[in-house]
Amino acid sequence: xxxxxxxxxxxxxxxxxxxxxxxxxxxxxxxxxxxxxxxxxxxxxxxxxxxxxxxxxxxxxxxxxxxxxxxxxxxxxxxxxxxxxxxxxxxxxxxxxxxxxxxxxxxxxxxxxxxxxxxxxxxxxxxxxxxxxxxxxxxxxxxxxxxxxxxxxxxxxxxxxxxxxx
Numbered sequence: 604x605x606x607x608x609x610x611x612x613x614x615x616x617x618x619x620x621x622x623x624x625x626x627x628x629x630x631x632x633x634x635x636x637x638x639x640x641x642x643x644x645x646x647x648x649x650x651x652x653x654x655x656x657x658x659x660x661x662x663x664x665x666x667x668x669x670x671x672x673x674x675x676x677x678x679x680x681x682x683x684x685x686x687x688x689x690x691x692x693x694x695x696x697x698x699x700x701x702x703x704x705x706x707x708x709x710x711x712x713x714x715x716x717x718x719x720x721x722x723x724x725x726x727x728x729x730x731x732x733x734x735x736x737x738x739x740x741x742x743x744x745x746x747x748x749x750x751x752x753x754x755x756x757x758x759x760x761x762x763x764x765x766x767x768x769x
Contacts, residue, residue: 609641639730646739647739648737648740650737650738657683659684663689663696672761679739684696685733688730694751695726700746709751715752739763744763
């Protein structure tokens with residue numbers, strides 16, 4: 604390879620590296636506002652572990668299922684989730700609306716190596732446990748899912764019902 608071709612190759616690699624980091628966050632808003640405060644989502648807001656009065660343990664497995672797959676909370680409740688991966692492959696738990704999860708799942712199929720780290724997501728390696736803390740400060744019907752390519756499509760989903768305060 605001559606010097607001119609080598610330079611072209613290096614430039615192409617640099618462009619691809621930049622594109623990868625751009626794609627890794629495409630379609631994902633930062634969950635912290637400019638002030639550094641957590642961003643309010645339709646399904647709630649990042650919680651403070653010290654405020655969690657309830658811990659819910661979920662398991663994930665290679666049958667592409669969550670146990671339990673139906674959860675009920677009261678508006679204002681801060682929950683500490685302990686997510687155990689009983690499988691032999693990576694799984695994750697992502698909380699959101701069905702529409703948001705559908706969109707995110709499409710992105711994960713297009714860009715399976717997409718890197719993201721939001722307070723409503725927990726990536727859990729095989730045989731390990733992860734945690735997330737979330738405050739359900741809005742009533743409604745929400746979902747959670749594993750959005751790793753193919754897992755969502757195989758039915759790795761669950762439902763969250765948040766009841767309004769009287």
